[in-house]
Amino acid sequence: MSAANRRSRPRNSSRTKIDTDKINELLSKLQQVVPELRSRRSCTNKALTSKVLQETCDYIRYLQRxxxxxxxxxxxxxxxxxxxxxxxxxxxxxxA
Known part of the structure; x- marks a missing residue:
């Protein structure tokens, strides 16, 4: 890897990187509070993760209305x- 590539890549720090376990934990918490998601058990694949995030956004919009x-x-x-x-x-x- 060239020096230019190393400089342009973001540094791995605890402030900017969330590990997979933390993401799964947060998705699990979302599943617990969003009614449409309570029956789902795991968020291991990207399609399901996308569904959790979409349903969460929809639920937030519903609550705002x-x-x-x-x-x-x-x-x-x-x-x-x-x-x-x-x-x-x-x-x-x-x-107001």
Whole structure:
């Protein structure tokens, strides 16, 4: 290997490299919290790893939509409820 190739390659350090065991551990944790993945047991191949990551992204997007929808519902309730204006303002500020 030439000196130029050695210089252009990233150094193997504990801060930049995650080993396979750690990746498998993290994928396993994702499988435990994402409902669509709870029934799957292992993440040993790339296709399954890709599926875990895709399902996780989909689940996060779903949760974001849920938060948005629930926030809108709460704002609508605040508009119609008989609630102290200061309390309503605080809640609106927290939602925004």
């Amino acid at each position: 849920e938060v948005h929808d629930l926030s809108n519902q709460l704002l609508q309730l605040l508009d119609t409820a008989d609630i102290d204006t200061n309390q309503a303002a605080i809640i609106r500020h927290l939602i």
